[in-house]
Amino acid sequence: MVCDTDPARLTIAMLPIRSADLILGKCVHFNVFPKVFRRWISAGELNTLKTYAPKLRSEPISTKSLNGNAKLTRKTSARRFNFPRKNVISITPVAVDKLKELLLSQDKLLRIGVKQKGCAGQSYSFEYVDQPDKFDEIVEQDGVRVIVQRRALLQIIGSSMDFKDDDLQSRFVFSNPNVKSTCGCGESFVTNNP
Incomplete structure (x- = not known):
């Protein structure tokens, strides 16, 4: 060129x-x-x-x-690139309400992760933490802040989190596009990403 x-x-x-x-x-x-x-x-x-x-x-x-007479002026933005970012997971309004209820009683944040557990190999995990780790992803939606564990990002990226309350149990459920198969009971799963 x-x-x-x-x-x-x-x-x-x-x-x-x-x-x-x-x-x-x-x-x-x-x-x-x-x-x-x-x-x-x-x-x-x-x-x-x-x-x-x-x-x-x-x-x-x-x-x-960039001719000789031009002056270089700075932008006022503190960040280098200020692109809008899409959340790693989406949270339904029902799940947002339940998360607000759970986090109101705790003075902590909720971390979502994936653990080796169950007959298919992986299962979702929830834990209360004081602050996010260095590389955790923070998801903010409708006034609720949830942390996604760094190691779980590839397994749950693009998922939708919902809350189901039926006659047998109340639980958070995920609609995960990365799931390849689940076990018979539905408690554990296998993803396309390692």
Whole structure:
């Protein structure tokens, strides 16, 4: 690919300066997701990039043309990427009401996990914890915060959590798209993910 020779035509939305960005001669490669832009820069612009590089590692900058007169301005966002994230599991309104009832009596959080148990191999587990572990996923829905254990993410991602109350028992049930098979009693399951 040939570098663009007209610097006035190139505008970059975000300019993350990282060690992954390559400077080859006077042709700079900007790794900007999802495209890679390349163009020729002057020695003055190269010095400007080197000056701003330590400051730009922590957060993105706003859209600006990179000719010699443009100023780099920072966004006010504290996070590097502020994309909306979809919850790992969805919780039905009935389950939300039951979780609110359970968590009101406890001053803790509820962690959902998967344990080796039952005739099929895996079973859902629930435990109260004071705070999430470092890599646990926090799911917030309708004012309820539930933690999904890091080791259980691949087994229950995309699941829907519901609460069933019938004549025999009251329990949380999961509609899990990752389940390959269940045991006869329905208490344990096998997933597609190891």
